[in-house]
Amino acid sequence: MKNMKNLISFWKSPLRRNQALLGYLFVSPWILGFLLFGLFPIIMSLYYSLCQYDVLRIPRFIGMKNYHELIMKDPYFWKSIWNTMFYTFFRTPLAIIGSLLLAVLVNNAVRGIRFFRTIYFIPSIITGVVLSSIWLWMLNPQFGLINTLLAFFGIQGPLWLQSPEWSKPSIILMSLWSIGGGRMLVFLAALQGIPQQMYEVVDLDGGGWWNKFRHVTIPMVSPVIFLWIVLEVIFSFQVFTEAYVMTKGGPLNSTMFYNLYLYYKAFDDFSMGYACALAWLLLVFILIVTLIQFKIGQKLVYYEGEKS
Numbered sequence: 285m286k287n288m289k290n291l292i293s294f295w296k297s298p299l300r301r302n303q304a305l306l307g308y309l310f311v312s313p314w315i316l317g318f319l320l321f322g323l324f325p326i327i328m329s330l331y332y333s334l335c336q337y338d339v340l341r342i343p344r345f346i347g348m349k350n351y352h353e354l355i356m357k358d359p360y361f362w363k364s365i366w367n368t369m370f371y372t373f374f375r376t377p378l379a380i381i382g383s384l385l386l387a388v389l390v391n392n393a394v395r396g397i398r399f400f401r402t403i404y405f406i407p408s409i410i411t412g413v414v415l416s417s418i419w420l421w422m423l424n425p426q427f428g429l430i431n432t433l434l435a436f437f438g439i440q441g442p443l444w445l446q447s448p449e450w451s452k453p454s455i456i457l458m459s460l461w462s463i464g465g466g467r468m469l470v471f472l473a474a475l476q477g478i479p480q481q482m483y484e485v486v487d488l489d490g491g492g493w494w495n496k497f498r499h500v501t502i503p504m505v506s507p508v509i510f511l512w513i514v515l516e517v518i519f520s521f522q523v524f525t526e527a528y529v530m531t532k533g534g535p536l537n538s539t540m541f542y543n544l545y546l547y548y549k550a551f552d553d554f555s556m557g558y559a560c561a562l563a564w565l566l567l568v569f570i571l572i573v574t575l576i577q578f579k580i581g582q583k584l585v586y587y588e589g590e591k592s
Contacts, residue, residue: 329564330560330564331343332556332557332560333350333351333557333560333563333564334346334348334350335350335557336350337555337556337557337560338554338555338556338557339554339556340554343557346557350557350558350561351561351565353558354558354561354562354565360537360540361562363537364540364541364542364544364545365542367452367538367539367541367542368521368523368541368542370452371452371455371520371523371541372517372520374453374456375456375459375460375516375520376513376516376517376520378456378460379459379460379462379463379516380467380509380512380513382460382463383463383464383465383468383471383512384471386404386463386464386471387467387468387469387471387472387474387475388471388475388497390404390468391472391475391476404468405468405469407461407462407464407465408462408464408465409465410461413525413529415458415461415526416458416526416529416530417529419454419458419461419530420445420529420530423530424444425441425442425444428444431444445531445535445539446535447535448535449538451531451535451538451539452538452539455530458526467512470508470511471508474504474505474507474508475501475505477504478500478501478504478505482500482504483496483500486499486500503586504586506584506585506586507585507587509585510577510581510584510585514574514577514578517573517577518570518574521542521543521569523541523543524541524543524544527540527541527544528544528547533548542562542566545562546562546563546566547559
């Protein structure tokens, strides 16, 4: 009742009312953009996922048939899930551990450290199609740079992207190109926020670098590690560009990732309803995984100043 009276008195004031209207006027372009290009497409994609829709004809409502066919009859659906899970399971820890170790390395106060930080960061600027094209050449089994270097040491290099066994590891290897990018900088900022007194306590107890890393560094940056685990799992579930440019999902569908399969169903087969169902299943799956991560993170992540 009190809040209602405050609201009525607020709108009775001409100055406050004009200020509020002016504020709504300024944010209206964003609100309209969100409603037209955000919320409306989301709602329509949910409706289309319940329809047989090929763009050229009017959507025909078929209920849960698309979801039933995906789960019960589509072998490529499960293949794409397996490929995506494999990529996520190996790529996420390697990327986070690599960025953390690199941040620890460049956190040392040595001469020229700013130069090395810049050098490690520069490769992450190259992304998308350009990066995929570069690695497509580097992983060429005949004249690629990697196999050439391996041959120099007398090692027979694999077929990489042309082999079903090596295609996913090849793309995972390529994803580690960016360990010196944004993740490293965020970890570096977290490391520089750790009080030096905590390391000095470990020194007084006779602990070495491993004890410092395990008992001080890891707990103090655990919120940042948790953040990147959540983000990198979401990013990994949405892998697309690398596979589309480098393999088109082959060989033998070994790199047919979930988003790539969704793209083919939408823009090659024009099964828009089917593709929308794929998109919504991906959303639900990512949401479930994220909630599980937050549940686990409550027990494993240490927040400074938190009451025990």
